[in-house]
Every structure is written in C-alpha cells, then in structure tokens.
Amino acid sequence: xxxxxxxxxxxxDVLRRTYYAEQPPEKTDTEAAWADFEDHVRVRYEQAxxxxxxxxxxTAGLAGRRVVExxxxxxxxTAAFAQHCERIHGYEICPVSTAAxxxxxxxxxxxxxxxxxxxPSTMLDTIGSNHPDGADAVLLxxxxxxxxxxxxxxxxxxxxxxxxxxxxxxxxxxxxxxxxFDSHTSQLPFFGMLPPEIAVRYVDRSPRxxxxxxxxxxxxxxxxxxxxxxxxxxxxxxxxFDRPLRDVVVADGYEEEIVAIYPVEKDxxxxxxxxxxxxxxxxxxxxxxxxxxxxxK
Ligand SMILES: C[S@@+](CC[C@H](N)C(=O)[O-])C[C@H]1O[C@@H](n2cnc3c(N)ncnc32)[C@H](O)[C@@H]1O
Numbered sequence: 001x002x003x004x005x006x007x008x009x010x011x012x013d014v015l016r017r018t019y020y021a022e023q024p025p026e027k028t029d030t031e032a033a034w035a036d037f038e039d040h041v042r043v044r045y046e047q048a049x050x051x052x053x054x055x056x057x058x059t060a061g062l063a064g065r066r067v068v069e070x071x072x073x074x075x076x077x078t079a080a081f082a083q084h085c086e087r088i089h090g091y092e093i094c095p096v097s098t099a100a101x102x103x104x105x106x107x108x109x110x111x112x113x114x115x116x117x118x119x120p121s122t123m124l125d126t127i128g129s130n131h132p133d134g135a136d137a138v139l140l141x142x143x144x145x146x147x148x149x150x151x152x153x154x155x156x157x158x159x160x161x162x163x164x165x166x167x168x169x170x171x172x173x174x175x176x177x178x179x180x181f182d183s184h185t186s187q188l189p190f191f192g193m194l195p196p197e198i199a200v201r202y203v204d205r206s207p208r209x210x211x212x213x214x215x216x217x218x219x220x221x222x223x224x225x226x227x228x229x230x231x232x233x234x235x236x237x238x239x240x241f242d243r244p245l246r247d248v249v250v251a252d253g254y255e256e257e258i259v260a261i262y263p264v265e266k267d268x269x270x271x272x273x274x275x276x277x278x279x280x281x282x283x284x285x286x287x288x289x290x291x292x293x294x295x296x297k
Pocket of ligand 1: 044070071072073074075076077078091092093094097120123141142143146147151
C-alpha cells in the first residue's frame with residue numbers, strides 16, 4: 001500500500017509539527033532540505049514496504065513474527081514492517097522522531113505497532129522488561145551506524161541472546177566501513193576506514209558544512225561523529241555472534257529486492273574479489289555497501 005494523497009498530507013502535517021518543527025524545509029529551501037523531507041514523508045517508507053519487507057518475507061518469513069525494532073525514527077520502517085508481521089514495538093532515543101512515528105502510524109491506521117522513547121543507556125533493560133516472552137525478530141534499520149562502538153556490540157550480542165532458535169536479526173541500510181567512499185556521513189573517500197581519533201581531525205575536509213560545524217562545536221567529538229554515523233564491518237558481527245557468519249546469514253543483500261534499490265557498484269565488486277583472493281571467509285554480502293542482512297539463530 002503506497003501513500004494515498006490524504007495519508008501523505010497527514011504525514012506531512014505531523015512531520016512539520018514534530019521532526020521538522022525547528023527546521024521546516026522551506027526555511028532553508030535548498031534541494032537537500034526538500035529531498036530530506038520527501039525521504040521522511042514517503043521514500044523511506046516505500047523502499048521499506050516495496051523492497052525490504054518482501055526481501056525479509058521471502059528469505060526468512062515475517063508472518064506471525066513479533067518484532068522489536070531499535071531506532072524506529074519517524075516510523076517509516078515500523079509502519080512498513082507492521083503490515084506484514086504480527087506486531088512490532090519500536091524503541092527510539094529521539095522524542096520528536098517518536099511523536100512523528102506515532103502520527104504516521106495513526107495516519108496509516110496501523111494498530112499492531114507502538115513506539116517508545118528510551119534512553120540509550122537503559123534501552124536493553126526496558127526492552128527486556130517490556131518483552132518477558134522475548135520476540136521473534138529484531139529489526140536494526142539504519143541504526144547500528146549511529147551507535148557508539150560499545151553500544152553496537154552490546155546491542156548485537158543482546159539481540160542474539162534475546163532470540164529463541166529460529167528468531168531473526170534484520171540489519172538494513174548500514175554503511176560498510178570497508179567501502180571506499182563514505183557517502184553516508186563525510187562524503188569523503190576512505191573516511192569510514194579511519195580510526196575515530198584521526199577521523200575527527202580529518203572531518204574538516206568534508207563538503208558537509210553542518211557536519212564540520214557540529215564536530216567543531218562538540219566536546220565529545222567521537223561521540224558526535226558516531227551519532228552522525230560510522231560504518232560497520234563483518235568484524236562486529238563476528239564478535240557479537242557465537243557462530244560463524246556463514247552458518248547464520250540467510251540473506252546477504254545480493255538478492256534482487258535489495259539490488260533493485262542498491263545496484264552493485266564497482267568498489268563492491270573489487271572488495272568481493274579481494275575477499276575471494278585473500279580467503280576472507282565471510283558471506284560475500286559483507287563486501288556490499290550498505291550492508292543488508294537477515295541472520296537466523
Ligand atoms: C537513520 S534513522 C532510521 C530510522 C528508521 N529505522 C527508518 O529507517 O526510517 C536512525 C535512528 O536511530 C536512532 N538512534 C541512534 N542511536 C540510537 C541508539 N543508541 N538506540 C536507539 N536508537 C538510536 C536515531 O535517533 C534515529 O532516529
């Protein structure tokens with residue numbers, strides 16, 4: 001179900017009152033501001049609904065699953081998954097995003113989804129007590145890259161332990177640290193591979209003024225850069241799971257649903273060849289950027 005004009009107008013309205021209250025697109029009136037607005041109104045939701053959800057449905061099944069989502073944002077992924085799973089509970093650290101997500105769910109008349117604001121330091125305890133019977137899926141949609149290095153390891157380990165055998169972890173749209181170009185945050189080549197101490201000094205070269213200004217002003221520059229987003233690689237996943245990645249990955253981002261939204265680029269092909277030549281024994285999807293995985297326990 002793509003957005004009807006009435007749903008679109010309700011979602012635009014709620015986003016303007018919440019997530020974009022301080023910075024509505026007409027204030028800066030740049031192409032980038034309008035594209036970001038359109039992304040939150042429609043594009044993210046439709047990509048999730050028309051590509052990501054069918055991919056998970058086909059490779060691991062979604063019907064009947066109780067999903068816990070970390071980083072539900074303005075609710076695009078929550079709303080898309082809700083239409084194919086039994087129920088979904090999203091957790092999010094940003095209150096205005098959560099208000100926007102509630103408005104979106106309401107506009108779409110989705111009744112099997114809820115979203116809760118959490119503090120990152122207590123998020124896992126909250127999830128544990130809210131879901132005493134566990135869950136059948138953990139959704140990490142464009143979120144791991146915004147976590148600190150410690151947070152992402154703790155979250156992946158906890159998600160793995162939280163699931164019963166047969167449960168799935170779905171990782172979507174996470175930039176790969178091994179990608180040659182960091183299109184997510186700095187828009188600079190090889191930036192994702194830099195140790196954070198160097199990255200926070202080198203970031204001044206980024207063409208993104210807002211990123212440079214925020215980093216200059218930040219007391220904890222590594223934390224600020226983490227919140228903007230830094231890539232992951234297979235290393236975090238190997239550390240977090242107690243089984244070889246080959247044994248647990250059931251979809252790796254080379255499937256047609258994902259290639260349709262992220263066509264394979266030259267640097268990904270080169271990395272894939274390098275994995276083969278050097279015997280890097282992980283699923284080839286770890287050569288893709290962004291990373292998109294379904295992992296089954
Ligand atoms: C790029 S958005 C993705 C939102 C949504 N999943 C979607 O696809 O539209 C990433 C979200 O993760 C949230 N986030 C960042 N760090 C987090 C953390 N440690 N725990 C939970 N959410 C976090 C951000 O506030 C942001 O809303």
